[in-house]
Amino acid sequence: MKQIGHFIGGEQIAGTSGRTADVYNPATGEVQAQVALASADETAAFVAAAQTAQPEWAAMNPQRRARVMIEYVRLLNRDMDKLAEVLSSEHGKTIPDAKGDVQRGLEVIEYCIGAPQMLKGEFTDSAGPGIDLYSMRQPLGVVAAIMPFNFPAMMPLWHVGPALACGNAVILKPSERDPSVPLMLAELLVEAGLPKGVFQVVNGDKEAVDALLDSPIVQGVSFVGSTPIAQYIYSRATANGKRAQCFGGAKNHMIVMPDADMDQAADALVGAGYGAAGERCMAVSVAVPVGDATADALIEKLVPRIEKLKVGPYTSGDDVDMGPVVTAAAKQRIVGLIDKGVEEGADLVVDGRGFELQGYENGFFVGPTLFDKVSKDMSIYKEEIFGPVLSTVRTGSYDEALGLAMDNEYGNGTAIFTRDGDTARDFASRINIGMVGINVPIPVPLAYHTFGGWKKSAFGDLNQHGPDSFRFYTRTKTVTARWPSGLKEGGEFHFKAMD
Numbered sequence: 426m427k428q429i430g431h432f433i434g435g436e437q438i439a440g441t442s443g444r445t446a447d448v449y450n451p452a453t454g455e456v457q458a459q460v461a462l463a464s465a466d467e468t469a470a471f472v473a474a475a476q477t478a479q480p481e482w483a484a485m486n487p488q489r490r491a492r493v494m495i496e497y498v499r500l501l502n503r504d505m506d507k508l509a510e511v512l513s514s515e516h517g518k519t520i521p522d523a524k525g526d527v528q529r530g531l532e533v534i535e536y537c538i539g540a541p542q543m544l545k546g547e548f549t550d551s552a553g554p555g556i557d558l559y560s561m562r563q564p565l566g567v568v569a570a571i572m573p574f575n576f577p578a579m580m581p582l583w584h585v586g587p588a589l590a591c592g593n594a595v596i597l598k599p600s601e602r603d604p605s606v607p608l609m610l611a612e613l614l615v616e617a618g619l620p621k622g623v624f625q626v627v628n629g630d631k632e633a634v635d636a637l638l639d640s641p642i643v644q645g646v647s648f649v650g651s652t653p654i655a656q657y658i659y660s661r662a663t664a665n666g667k668r669a670q671c672f673g674g675a676k677n678h679m680i681v682m683p684d685a686d687m688d689q690a691a692d693a694l695v696g697a698g699y700g701a702a703g704e705r706c707m708a709v710s711v712a713v714p715v716g717d718a719t720a721d722a723l724i725e726k727l728v729p730r731i732e733k734l735k736v737g738p739y740t741s742g743d744d745v746d747m748g749p750v751v752t753a754a755a756k757q758r759i760v761g762l763i764d765k766g767v768e769e770g771a772d773l774v775v776d777g778r779g780f781e782l783q784g785y786e787n788g789f790f791v792g793p794t795l796f797d798k799v800s801k802d803m804s805i806y807k808e809e810i811f812g813p814v815l816s817t818v819r820t821g822s823y824d825e826a827l828g829l830a831m832d833n834e835y836g837n838g839t840a841i842f843t844r845d846g847d848t849a850r851d852f853a854s855r856i857n858i859g860m861v862g863i864n865v866p867i868p869v870p871l872a873y874h875t876f877g878g879w880k881k882s883a884f885g886d887l888n889q890h891g892p893d894s895f896r897f898y899t900r901t902k903t904v905t906a907r908w909p910s911g912l913k914e915g916g917e918f919h920f921k922a923m924d
Contacts, residue, residue, distance in 0.1 A: 427458035429604050431628055432611040433471055435621030442467060446601045446630070451517030451749040452738035454787030460604045463629035468636035471596055471625045475567045476642050478622030479594035483564050487541040490590055494537045496617040501531045504613065508606055512577055513739035515603035517748040517789065518701050520739050523578075529869070530582025533890045536872040540590035543895040556907045562899040564592035565668065568645040569637040571658065572607075574600035574751055575704045575811075581607050583876075584647045587894035589614075589624065593645075596637060597626045602751055604628050638662050645898065647889075648672065649706075651809070652835075652881050659884040670885035670897055674809040675706045675837035675878065678830040679866055680852070681714045681723055682823065682843035689864070690842040691726035697840075697866035698815040699734060699793045702747045704755075706882075707838050707860075707867045710810060711799075712817045713826045720819045724774060724797055727815075731775050731793045737782060749789040750812055756789045759812035763794055766805035766816075772797040777813060801829065809835070823848065831857050836879030840866050859883065 429448065430439040440461025448458040463471070482490070501508070509523035518526070544562045552558040570584040581597055588595045599607035611626045627633055637643055638661045645668040648658045652673030662669040679697070681690045697709035712727075714720035737745040750756050760778050767773050777792030791812055799806050799816040806816055820826040830839050840862035841852045849863045859878035862868030870876050870891065877888025887897040 426456070429458050429460040429608070429628065431461060431463060431467070431471070432608050432624075432626035433474055433622070434625075435615045437608060437612075440467065440628070448515055448602065448604065449752060449789075450514060451751055451789045452740070452785055454753065454789060457514070458605070460601050460628050462601065463627045463633045465632055465636040468596075468627050468629065468633045469640065471627045472567060472637070472640050472642050474622050475594035475596055475625050478620060479564075479567055479592075482589075482594065482620055482623045483592035485592070487544050487590070487592075490592065491538050491540045493614075493618045494534055494540070494586065494590060497614060497619075498531060498534050498538070500613045500617055501527065501534065504609070508578060508609060511609065512603065512606045513748070515605055516574065516577060517751055518704075518739065519743075519745050519748050521743055522701050522748075523739070526576050527578045530576075530579035530586075532872040533583050533894075534586045536890065537586040537590040540895075543892065544591065544899065546901075552905070553907075555909075556905060558903070558905050560901050560903045562591070562895070563902055564899055565644040567594045567596065567642050568647070568898065569596045569598065569643050571598045571634055571637070571646065571648045571650070572600065573650045574602040575701070575706075577603045577606045578610065580649050581610060583890050584894075585610070585614075585624065587890065588645075588647075588898045589619065591895060591898040593898055594623045595625070596643070597624070598629060598633055598637060599626065601628055601630060634658070635661070638667070639665060641665075643667060645669070646671075647897075649889075655884055668885075668897065670883075670887055670889070672706070672877065672883050672889065673881055674835055675708075675882050676711060676806075676809055676833050676835040677707060677709050677838045677840075678711045678713050678826075678833070679709045679840040679842065679862075680823075680826045680830070681712060681719055682841065682845065682848060683716050683719045684844045685719075685842040686844070687722050687726050691723060691730055693840075693842065693866035694723075694727060694815060695730045695734070699731070699747055699813045702750050702791070703813040704750060704811055707869055708811075709840065709866055710815060711806065712815060713820055713829060714817065715820055715823055715826050717819060720797070720817065724795075724817065727795060728774060731795055734793050736780060736790060736792055738785060738788070747793070747813060750791055751789065753789055755812065756791055759791050759810060759814065762805055762808060762810050762812075763814060766796055766799070766803060769803045769805075771799045771803055771805060771816070801832075827852065827855065831855075834881045837882035838862070838868055838878065840864075840868060859888075
């Protein structure tokens with residue numbers, strides 16, 4: 426059985442706690458490895474090593490740190506296929522999805538090459554007589570990134586890249602469900618020229634997380650996961666005086682207006698609802714057609730598209746549209762929510778329960794599922810399913826559809842499909858959600874813009890990647906400097922008054 430440990434001091438090491446977790450192949454249901462779960466003492470040792478290594482890295486000028494990022498981009502591109510293969514084997518997503526996972530993370534590393542520009546401070550000449558005023562952006566020190574299972578390459582890269590570019594040392598705590606890719610990312614960073622000890626990977630569970638949250642050395646914490654855990658981490662981190670950004674769950678609505686291109690809307694919903702088996706925070710899980718005629722037309726377009734989706738293991742190649750979900754527990758929860766939707770009176774149009782694939786009967790597969798006539802008091806609407814389930818909530822007007830999305834407790838992403846510019850502009854202006862798509866189903870901004878939701882989807886003042894990431898991973902120091910001015914007489918300086 427393959428044993429997966431940690432990464433410290435530039436190399437992989439075995440765990441010493443004696444505790445492990447199983448790592449599955451989601452397509453077969455078989456245990457393929459065991460990952461070590463770090464104790465609090467092990468975690469503290471990782472943090473101490475990072476603290477020792479950080480000052481030298483911070484003292485390196487931003488341009489030299491950027492050169493490490495440049496080489497890292499080259500290495501990520503070089504090993505793209507290898508990373509995608511390992512990612513798919515532990516997560517279950519298709520190879521194209523896995524490559525997209527790496528690619529979107531790589532794009533943030535490309536953005537980090539601009540660190541010298543992003544870290545420039547401000548300067549005021551002659552703020553007073555003989556006085557200059559300037560600011561510097563300096564790293565926090567040691568920071569922690571606690572990342573989810575659904576994007577084991579992209580999410581670490583989104584946080585680790587900016588944190589390192591700013592001069593911090595980073596402790597990454599990836600998901601124990603798919604831990605191999607983060608270790609590979611660490612090895613590539615050392616190969617790119619990152620000094621050993623500046624980036625550590627500690628695999629673990631709540632014990633390791635709490636050790637990071639309580640450590641007086643760790644100055645900042647980033648988290649991506651469910652809303653209850655985001656609230657817990659944010660509260661505990663800030664109570665300990667740390668800077669924190671914590672991103673939680675989502676229930677993303679896509680409004681379809683009567684004037685929308687129905688083929689375009691249906692294609693968008695299939696890709697956004699079922700891609701990566703729905704295991705992404707930007708998945709569209711609620712379709713909101715305006716008017717029964719719009720809803721009927723949309724369902725008519727959706728059903729044949731959904732029924733044509735090919736579900737299978739990543740080893741089947743590019744012919745597969747979606748793979749299994751990540752664990753047996755995830756499958757059980759998703760199927761349970763589908764059962765609940767039927768019990769509560771929703772119209773089950775396409776049923777993904779009971780999906781089986783010859784040769785993969787023990788895999789964690791759930792077929793694509795479509796509900797119609799869902800109401801906002803139903804469990805399948807209120808809960809984040811995080812699986813291949815799309816719910817259709819019919820509304821009678823644009824204002825009703827807008828209100829549905831605005832009243833939801835989550836505020837990660839939303840979209841509207843329409844040909845009317847006035848409606849689109851009104852939607853973008855009024856909606857209380859952090860990321861908005863207009864005829865774009867998954868409005869994930871590019872790396873040089875910021876990513877983040879509102880309401881219970883995010884805790885903290887600064888978002889992921891883009892300029893916000895450099896603000897989060899640095900603190901501003903402002904210097905007021907006055908230099909002696911005057912004539913030297915009799916071995917002494919005579920200073921001018923400030924005013």
